[in-house]
Amino acid sequence: MFDEIKFDRMDRLPKYVFAQINEIKMAERRAGADVIDFSMGNPDGDTPKHIRDKLIESAKKTKTHGYSVSKGIPKLLQAIADWYERRYGVVLDPQTQTVATMGSKEGYAHLAYAITNPGDVAVVPDPTYPIHSYAFILAGGNVVKFGIEFDDEYKLDEDKFFEDLTRVFKENSPRPKYVVVNFPHNPTTATVTQEFYVKLVAMAKKERFYILSDIAYGDITFNGYKTPSIMSVEGALDVAVESFTLSKSYNMAGWRVGFFVGNTKLIGALQKIKSWLDYGMFTPIQVAATVALNGNQQCVEDITQKYAHRQDVLISAFSRAGWPIHKNNATMFVWAKIPECARHLGSLEFSKRLLTEAHVAVSPGIGFGDYGEDYVRIALIENDKRIRQAAHNIKIFLKQFN
Numbered sequence: 001m002f003d004e005i006k007f008d009r010m011d012r013l014p015k016y017v018f019a020q021i022n023e024i025k026m027a028e029r030r031a032g033a034d035v036i037d038f039s040m041g042n043p044d045g046d047t048p049k050h051i052r053d054k055l056i057e058s059a060k061k062t063k064t065h066g067y068s069v070s071k072g073i074p075k076l077l078q079a080i081a082d083w084y085e086r087r088y089g090v091v092l093d094p095q096t097q098t099v100a101t102m103g104s105k106e107g108y109a110h111l112a113y114a115i116t117n118p119g120d121v122a123v124v125p126d127p128t129y130p131i132h133s134y135a136f137i138l139a140g141g142n143v144v145k146f147g148i149e150f151d152d153e154y155k156l157d158e159d160k161f162f163e164d165l166t167r168v169f170k171e172n173s174p175r176p177k178y179v180v181v182n183f184p185h186n187p188t189t190a191t192v193t194q195e196f197y198v199k200l201v202a203m204a205k206k207e208r209f210y211i212l213s214d215i216a217y218g219d220i221t222f223n224g225y226k227t228p229s230i231m232s233v234e235g236a237l238d239v240a241v242e243s244f245t246l247s248k249s250y251n252m253a254g255w256r257v258g259f260f261v262g263n264t265k266l267i268g269a270l271q272k273i274k275s276w277l278d279y280g281m282f283t284p285i286q287v288a289a290t291v292a293l294n295g296n297q298q299c300v301e302d303i304t305q306k307y308a309h310r311q312d313v314l315i316s317a318f319s320r321a322g323w324p325i326h327k328n329n330a331t332m333f334v335w336a337k338i339p340e341c342a343r344h345l346g347s348l349e350f351s352k353r354l355l356t357e358a359h360v361a362v363s364p365g366i367g368f369g370d371y372g373e374d375y376v377r378i379a380l381i382e383n384d385k386r387i388r389q390a391a392h393n394i395k396i397f398l399k400q401f402n
Helices: 017-030 049-059 074-088 103-115 130-138 158-171 194-207 264-277 283-294 298-320 340-358 384-401
Strands: 098-101 121-123 142-144 178-182 210-214 240-245 258-262 333-337 375-379
Touching: 017 340, 049 283, 074 098, 074 258, 074 283, 098 103, 098 264, 103 130, 103 210, 103 240, 103 258, 103 264, 130 142, 130 178, 158 194, 178 194, 194 210, 258 264, 298 333, 298 384, 340 375, 340 384
Parallel strands: 121 142, 121 178, 178 210, 210 240
Antiparallel strands: 098 258, 240 258, 333 375
């Protein structure tokens, strides 16, 4: 009887590709293999000491252990607004244009639930971080995709992007209600110019859609590149929200701290649904997050330089192993085209065999969408010695295909 009960939304959700890799990884480790793990964007460094110290100090206070505020304590919301004003010259109302979330992933899921009517259409460029599309699917909406293109320096082909986006609006009925953008991009690391957002805001006003912008990797940039924000574009507050997370910039992935800012209507919807669903983050975490945003940002620079160095080491070592990879300007990832000799395997089979035969774990590009098939994502979360060991293992692995 109960087997006949259907969970339609869950039926629309495929098996998480990354779970397959994780299961193999765990099996290899249980069998005694030394797996070099580049598969997850999980920072390997400590959270900076001044942030941890503030957490401990706050946690020792009895009054911080009760229910918190679902949208974020006032000091954290003010810190978010101040961060945007310092960085981008954007003035925000902390109470109506900011909201703290339990990481940006939770924020996207809850925002989609709050703003999606059955059948609403969201445009999500492909490949993409999975929650960007599945948040809308789980909320009963539909997703339209198109592939993004970029050059050898991972700069987005912005003209092609707007050609494809224009085509989507001409061809789809009902017309899309939301467009999701994520730059610096996960997984491809692609970057955009400020002019990209100027054009996107103008198009949103013309075509009447909302923009959801994700700059989770906005701090992790190299070679002089600086991440622009859609919020600094005139009129953006009319049509857009933007998300950020402290996970990568401050090595706070497990703390689950993020935030959304922007359009009052969308932020209000997220604040409202969160008031029904949660009581907010543990107050000492919010206090420590306030210190992270307001404090000395040298720790962010140090973390960024670590990723820049690791990218250099990885590209050099993998190139000598027979896997040439181009250098990018942002994120803690490398988006690597599968070596030509093994490309016929496809990204999932290549990743499985790389794991079982070379004991190197990466994320298959197909897990991020159809346009990721020829690629894998490599997270820069192993030290120099481990990177070079991985390159040695890969060199041996690739010989069978030559």
